Amino acid sequence: xxxxxxxxxxxxxxxxxxxxxxxxxxxxxxxxxxxxxxxxxxxxxxxxxxxxxxxxxxxxxxxxxxxxxxxxxxxxxxxxxxxxxxxxxxxxxxxxxxxxxxxxxxxxxxxxxxxxxxxxxxxxxxxxxxxxxxxxxxxxxxxxxxxxxxxxxxxxxxxxxxxxxxxxxxxxxxxxxxxxxxxxxxxxxxxxxxxxxxxxxxxxxxxxxxxxxxxxxxxxxxxxxxxxxxxxxxxxxxxxxxxxxxxxxxxxxxxxxxxxxxxxxxxxxxxxxxxxxxxxxxxxxxxxxxxxxxxxxxxxxxxxxxxxxxxxxxxxxxxxxxxxxxxxxxxxxxxxxxxxxxxxxxxxxxxxxxxxxxxxxxxxxxxxxxxxxxxxxxxxxxxxxxxxxxxxxxxxxxxxxxxxxxxxxxxxxxxxxxxxxxxxxxxxxxxxxxxxxxxxxxxxxxxxxxxxxxxxxxxxxxxxxxxxxxxxxxxxxxxxxxxxxxxxxxxxxxxxxxxxxxxxxxxxxxxxxxxxxxxxxxxxxxxxxxxxxxxxxxxxxxxxxxxxxxxxxxxxxxxxxxxxxxxxxxxxxxxxxxxxxxxxxxxxxxxxxxxxxxxxxxxxxxxxxxxxxxxxxxxxxxxxxxxxxxxxxxxxxxxxxxxxxxxxxxxx
Ligand SMILES: Nc1ncnc2c1ncn2[C@@H]1O[C@H](COP(=O)(O)OP(=O)(O)OP(=O)(O)O)[C@@H](O)[C@H]1O
Numbered sequence: 001x002x003x004x005x006x007x008x009x010x011x012x013x014x015x016x017x018x019x020x021x022x023x024x025x026x027x028x029x030x031x032x033x034x035x036x037x038x039x040x041x042x043x044x045x046x047x048x049x050x051x052x053x054x055x056x057x058x059x060x061x062x063x064x065x066x067x068x069x070x071x072x073x074x075x076x077x078x079x080x081x082x083x084x085x086x087x088x089x090x091x092x093x094x095x096x097x098x099x100x101x102x103x104x105x106x107x108x109x110x111x112x113x114x115x116x117x118x119x120x121x122x123x124x125x126x127x128x129x130x131x132x133x134x135x136x137x138x139x140x141x142x143x144x145x146x147x148x149x150x151x152x153x154x155x156x157x158x159x160x161x162x163x164x165x166x167x168x169x170x171x172x173x174x175x176x177x178x179x180x181x182x183x184x185x186x187x188x189x190x191x192x193x194x195x196x197x198x199x200x201x202x203x204x205x206x207x208x209x210x211x212x213x214x215x216x217x218x219x220x221x222x223x224x225x226x227x228x229x230x231x232x233x234x235x236x237x238x239x240x241x242x243x244x245x246x247x248x249x250x251x252x253x254x255x256x257x258x259x260x261x262x263x264x265x266x267x268x269x270x271x272x273x274x275x276x277x278x279x280x281x282x283x284x285x286x287x288x289x290x291x292x293x294x295x296x297x298x299x300x301x302x303x304x305x306x307x308x309x310x311x312x313x314x315x316x317x318x319x320x321x322x323x324x325x326x327x328x329x330x331x332x333x334x335x336x337x338x339x340x341x342x343x344x345x346x347x348x349x350x351x352x353x354x355x356x357x358x359x360x361x362x363x364x365x366x367x368x369x370x371x372x373x374x375x376x377x378x379x380x381x382x383x384x385x386x387x388x389x390x391x392x393x394x395x396x397x398x399x400x401x402x403x404x405x406x407x408x409x410x411x412x413x414x415x416x417x418x419x420x421x422x423x424x425x426x427x428x429x430x431x432x433x434x435x436x437x438x439x440x441x442x443x444x445x446x447x448x449x450x451x452x453x454x455x456x457x458x459x460x461x462x463x464x465x466x467x468x469x470x471x472x473x474x475x476x477x478x479x480x481x482x483x484x485x486x487x488x489x490x491x492x493x494x495x496x497x498x499x500x501x502x503x504x505x506x507x508x509x510x511x512x513x514x515x516x517x518x519x520x521x522x523x524x525x526x527x528x529x530x531x532x533x534x535x536x537x538x539x540x541x542x543x544x545x546x547x548x549x550x551x552x553x554x555x556x557x558x559x560x561x562x563x564x565x566x567x568x569x570x571x572x573x574x575x576x577x578x579x580x581x582x583x584x585x586x587x588x589x590x591x592x593x594x595x596x597x598x599x600x601x602x603x604x605x606x607x608x609x610x611x612x613x614x615x616x617x618x619x620x621x622x623x624x625x626x627x628x629x630x631x632x633x634x635x636x637x638x639x640x641x642x643x644x645x646x647x648x649x650x651x652x
Contacts, residue, residue, distance in 0.1 A: 054081050075254045162211065165203045166238045172197050174230070174237075175308055176204055177273045178223050187218045187226055189241070193276055194289045194298045194309040206292075207244030214238050255288040256302075257409035258640060260609045261322060263312065268321075271311060272296060278310030282609035285412065285640055286312065318408035410609075415555075415641040422531040423635050425554040426538045429546070430561030431599035433578050433592060435617045436540045439561060442624045443538055443631065451631075452535045454526040457483070457509075460518035473526070480519045483509055511545040527554060536635065543607045550610065552645045557634035559627070560611040563600050564618040569593045572618055612639065 058079065167174070175196015176189050187210045189198075198204040210218050213229045214237060221229075230237055265277025280286060280301055289309045290298035295317045298309040313321060417424060426443075430436045444451040457473045459480050468474050512521025522539060530537035531554070541549060549556035563569055570593060577585035578592050613630050617623045 160242050162240055163203065163208075163243050164238060164240045165201065166236050167197065167201065168236050169233065170197075172308070173275070174198050175200075175276075177276060178210065178226055179272070180223050185220065187221065187223060190272060191293065191296070191298075191311075193311070195300075195307040196309075200307075204239065204241065205244055205247055207247065209242040209244075210239060211242060212238075212240035255291070256412050256414075256640070257286050257288060258412045258609065258642075259284045259286060259408070260410055261318065261408050263318070265311065268313075270321075271313075273311065276311045278312060280312065283611060286409070288312075313408075315407075315409050319406070322408060411643040412640040413643045413646055414638045415646060416638040417555075417635055423534075423536040425527055425531065425549055425556040426536060426631055426634065427546070427549045427556045427558050428538065428540045428561060429543055429558065429603070430617070431563060431596045431603060433588070433596050434561050434563045434600070435620070435623070436561050438620070439615075439617065439623060439627055440538050440540050442620075443627055446624075446628060450536055451538050452530045452533075454522050454530055454537055454539050456526065457512075457521045457523055458518055459520075473523075477519065480512075480521070483521070483523065484512060510539075510548045511542055524548075524554070536631065538631075543603050546607060546610045550642065555641060555645055557612045557631075557639070558610055559630060560603070560607075560614045561623075562604075562614050562616045563593075563596050564616050566593060566597055568618050569596065572620075 058081070173196065175193040176198040177191050177193075178187055179190040180187055189204055189206055189208045189210065191206045192199045192204055210226065212218060213226055214233050216229050218226050218229075259280045259282055262279075262281050264279045265271045265274045266279070268274070268277070271277045278299065278301055285302045286299040287302055287304075288297050288299045291314070293314070295314050296311045297314045299312045300306060300309050312318075428436045428440055440453065444453060455469060455471070455473055457475050457480060459475060459477045462468060462472065462474050466472060508524050509521040510524055510527065512519060514520070522541075527537050527539065527549075539549075546556075546558060550558070564572065569588075570590070573588045573593065576588055578588050579585055612634065615623055615626055615630065
């Protein structure tokens, strides 16, 4: 029984009773002997009671919090205490099953039992109960080992309590890093990696001072030499440590983030241990399991079944790194600034036939410059021109506006739309010519009762066949300008300015632009009108409008339409036409396809982290089918969304 108990694999993070301690992992087989402090290794009923009490308390706290139900369930199911409880249940169930088998055996009529079953059922039952009672007595009397040598009588008062920990090496790393004290030169355990071998042993902690490794004193050694000694050991490895006296209380909390930047520990000279780091790319979801260290957090990349976490830079450290990198780059105006000026100048370069746009008033020019974006067919050429002429952004110098510099990790939660809630906005984007409009059109055609576009605003007069508020919201320039102003300056219900309040009743724009002297734009209100009618609103946006749609009220699901390889583009677009002017479509030329590919690279380099889904538009029919599936999933299945959408005022 004792051996069986010693071999059990239980979670070391849950204390089972005051003196109790989870048994170590079998794969580590820790033998714990202490020269002056006795470490008890047992499983006590009090411990189980404690777990159950914790469970009830945690559930009670979860209920009292006003948070998303799915989030609570997800947190509960992932909680370490539940995992521990399941392990306990698993083992208890194993015992019960054994007992049940004996009892069943007893129920079977003697005649029907196989001949080879020689033992009488009553005898088997007796043995089982006897073993059970004996195990109970053993545990109750605390008659378990290893039996430690008696404490020496004459122990000096200043004798330090030490702990000897013996781990059996397997092919897993130890899961701990060490460091040398700058002044004393002593070697300490710097950090224990969550879920690693050392962590699961429960016997090595950050702050423990290492005295010996495999019998060798580490006094005067460098951390590298200590690691060398450890690496040379075969079979088992033994540490003699002075345990840290006051272990920091480690509060385990669930935190999920979306990475807004790429990170590779192998290219980071400042990481304490590159092998302990994990790499991640923009858009990856990370589960932060430890934020104790202000500089280096521990995390898992999802989806993952790895129990061992890895090191990642903390939010503040990553911000600092991004800033340093940014300063080291050659100056490039940031896209959020570039997007304005080149647009105006390129539209001039483009020599679009027809009257030139009338000069904007200084008022509208200022605000148009701040968020100029193309809209529909009229400005597709501007988009194409813009992406083909601007530099690849890389790390551009715009510290105040660049979101990746300010928020390297975006806190996220799993969100499941309630059937009675408004649908999530579907925002499609991609390089010009890739097929965003084609896909949007086809999606709406599949079910016009469910899918609908937003009605745009324009300052141009209606054409004969156009119906106001169905084809366009035809507005005056004055109202359009006030909506642009509202975009930049006033909150939705600023009471101070009656004039603006009256003029801006149409709300703010997601994006807007000018073509041939007329303004065009998509307002948030137009999108909300569709959503509040119970339909799914499908719009196409410029990449720089992503931030405007990623809000609590619209909860946009952003789908990036990516071109296939150049080879496949040539093949699939043989009969397709590209829009060159308002009136002219012509077949794609190779140059168009190359421009599309280059534009795609630029968009991906800057905005990949915001894409909820990426669809490669190769075969049109296939892409349409994929799009439909993805859109349905976006509404019906849980998705990672920024925490601020669900719990405002959340910041890392
Ligand atoms: N997968 C595809 N295979 C073949 N042709 C396609 C495919 N996707 C789109 N097309 C065609 O490519 C052309 C350009 O598509 P579309 O107008 O939708 O581009 P876009 O992304 O909206 O770009 P822009 O805004 O510049 O027009 C259209 O003629 C469309 O029918």
